[in-house]
Amino acid sequence: MNAIVVYKTKYGSTKTYAEWIGEELNCKTADAKEITIDELEKYDTIIYGGGLYAEIINGVILITKNIERLKNKKIAVYTTGITPLDCREYYDKIVVEKNFKNGLPQCIKIFNFTGKMIINELTAVHKAALKTLKKIMSSKKEPTEMEKLLIELCDADGDFCDRSQIAELVKYIVS
Ligand SMILES: Cc1cc2nc3c(=O)[nH]c(=O)nc-3n(C[C@H](O)[C@H](O)[C@H](O)COP(=O)(O)O)c2cc1C
Structure with missing residues (x-):
């Protein structure tokens, strides 16, 4: 599998999950700051992670603004946040609507994880x-x-x- 985990983090939670996912899938992880869309396009499977800040998935614009170039790939987006995971209306409606203005693209599946806030x-x-x-x-x-x-x-x-x-x-x- 030609996969990569890309993350954007402020306090480390999203990076921690990226490393765990990278270990499980035996694939590369990269800070979003270090990767360009041209490099990203070389992968068939992309996992993107960002912490939630006022419901915005940190840096997910890398995926949304390039969706035309990425739409034939398998993409998973994960969020990290402090909202309990059973608040499904929050994650499935509020977060999705705020981050995907034209609705969730077919090629993307979203996952939510609990992060840290110290x-x-x-x-x-x-x-x-x-x-x-x-x-x-x-x-x-x-x-x-x-x-x-x-x-x-x-x-x-x-x-x-x-x-x-x-x-x-x-x-x-x-x-
Ligand atoms: C200013 C601020 C706003 C936040 N907004 C949200 C939010 O809207 N929803 C949520 O679940 N968590 C929110 N959080 C918690 C962070 O998303 C959480 O700590 C996350 O795991 C941080 O990820 P990072 O360390 O990878 O940046 C917020 C934290 C801060 C400091």
Whole structure:
């Protein structure tokens, strides 16, 4: 199999998953910063990973803006984030709609993994962004269940990376 795992990470969660997937599939991994679309085009199978930041999959534009060139390949996109994996409406609707404006292309299958958020490691800008988000959500008179969860998640602090979560993605790629 001619496959590559490409990732974009700020705090390391997405890279950790890339390395686990690379080990399982015995394939190359690369930081998105180090790869061009011309190089990417040489692979038949592409796994792209990015952390979620305000529902945007970090760097996924590498795939979406080049979809015409990549549409005949097998592509898996994985996200890492702190939203619990059973929030299917969040992942299957909100995240998909925000990142794939024309709908999810047929060649792409999405997987979601839990990442890490260690408050002490965050940049000042990220700490401030979380504080602002929490303030906005908390000021709502009648927050929805999703908004209540988002308020809680702003205080999440821990490493929730878990190698067993990659099993489904690995199975899909080798199938
Ligand atoms: C400013 C900020 C915004 C975030 N937004 C989201 C989000 O919308 N959804 C989510 O599930 N996690 C969110 N997270 C958590 C990160 O996605 C999570 O920590 C991820 O694993 C980081 O991946 P990375 O370390 O590879 O960059 C956010 C974290 C920060 C600091």
